Amino acid sequence: MGLPPQLSDAERSRALELAKRSRQVRAQAKQELSRGMVSFTQFIDAAKENEILAKMRVVELLESMPGYGKVRAQSLMERHSISPTRRVQGLGRHQMQALLKEFDIPQSGSRGRLIVLSGPGGVGKSTVTKVLRESSDFWISVSATTRAPRFNEVEGRDYYFYSNEEFDSAIERDEFLEWADFAGNRYGTLAEPVNQALSKGLNVLLEIEISGAKQVKAHAPHAHLVFLEPPSWEELVSRLEGRGTDSPERRAARLALAQEELAAASLFDTVVINDQVENVVATLIRLASS
Numbered sequence: 001m002g003l004p005p006q007l008s009d010a011e012r013s014r015a016l017e018l019a020k021r022s023r024q025v026r027a028q029a030k031q032e033l034s035r036g037m038v039s040f041t042q043f044i045d046a047a048k049e050n051e052i053l054a055k056m057r058v059v060e061l062l063e064s065m066p067g068y069g070k071v072r073a074q075s076l077m078e079r080h081s082i083s084p085t086r087r088v089q090g091l092g093r094h095q096m097q098a099l100l101k102e103f104d105i106p107q108s109g110s111r112g113r114l115i116v117l118s119g120p121g122g123v124g125k126s127t128v129t130k131v132l133r134e135s136s137d138f139w140i141s142v143s144a145t146t147r148a149p150r151f152n153e154v155e156g157r158d159y160y161f162y163s164n165e166e167f168d169s170a171i172e173r174d175e176f177l178e179w180a181d182f183a184g185n186r187y188g189t190l191a192e193p194v195n196q197a198l199s200k201g202l203n204v205l206l207e208i209e210i211s212g213a214k215q216v217k218a219h220a221p222h223a224h225l226v227f228l229e230p231p232s233w234e235e236l237v238s239r240l241e242g243r244g245t246d247s248p249e250r251r252a253a254r255l256a257l258a259q260e261e262l263a264a265a266s267l268f269d270t271v272v273i274n275d276q277v278e279n280v281v282a283t284l285i286r287l288a289s290s
């Protein structure tokens, strides 16, 4: 064997930088696969254009698939005679077809769209969500929260009401797709039910506040972020003032926050003005089918 090549300092630091970047890309891809945000087929398509993904070991890819630990991944590889060191780009045609078939979703063949409805508190997100639930076959995510139930709220329909300890352990077990502090309470989207609904080909709506929406985009770049704007600032103030379920302190805090939140609209894929609930609902349905 010949001697290893002598690298200059600049070449060595470039090589280290490249290696670091590759690790980051692979780690992110694995996380997205394991959360069900990217399907096997989408990964394979991406690997055709991306050398880092193409060079990922097949075993790493399979172990990242939801429900596939080391044992299942290994047995799948043995079944299709895939060597433990094989990389994605080195898979034979038959092996690739077998894996695509293994992870194909039988019910519909395609995943649903993930739509995130966000905007300042009091803008009317929950009314839009209610009408959307009644007038479409969207699957609406039910969040977990540490906030106390309001008198008209039902466990499992409006929220899963968690204690602080329950919320902490859900974070520890990495059960949230995103979570955020909002006006003194914590709110989070449970990843597993969202992934299952998307896998069944259902369109999914998350109705969440702005920092959570940004987290979703970071984890699931294909999610479509919709920002709901009030027709005017005066309208938003009157909605927040008129909300009988909150204390005066809480309403004041929400108003101050809403002012900051309105500035976030530019980070979203679509901005919709909430002039008529039916118009907003129609826009969401259109976005899901586009």
Ligand code: 5GP
Residues within 6 Å of the ligand: 119, 120, 121, 122, 125, 143, 144, 147, 178, 179, 180, 182, 187, 188, 189, 207, 208, 209, 210, 211, 212, 213
């Ligand atoms: P409320 O206490 O009025 O039900 O909700 C307060 C805010 O929390 C609303 O803006 C609502 O959209 C947001 N929210 C509800 N569920 C979630 C969630 O799972 N994650 C995040 N980030 N925000 C949520």
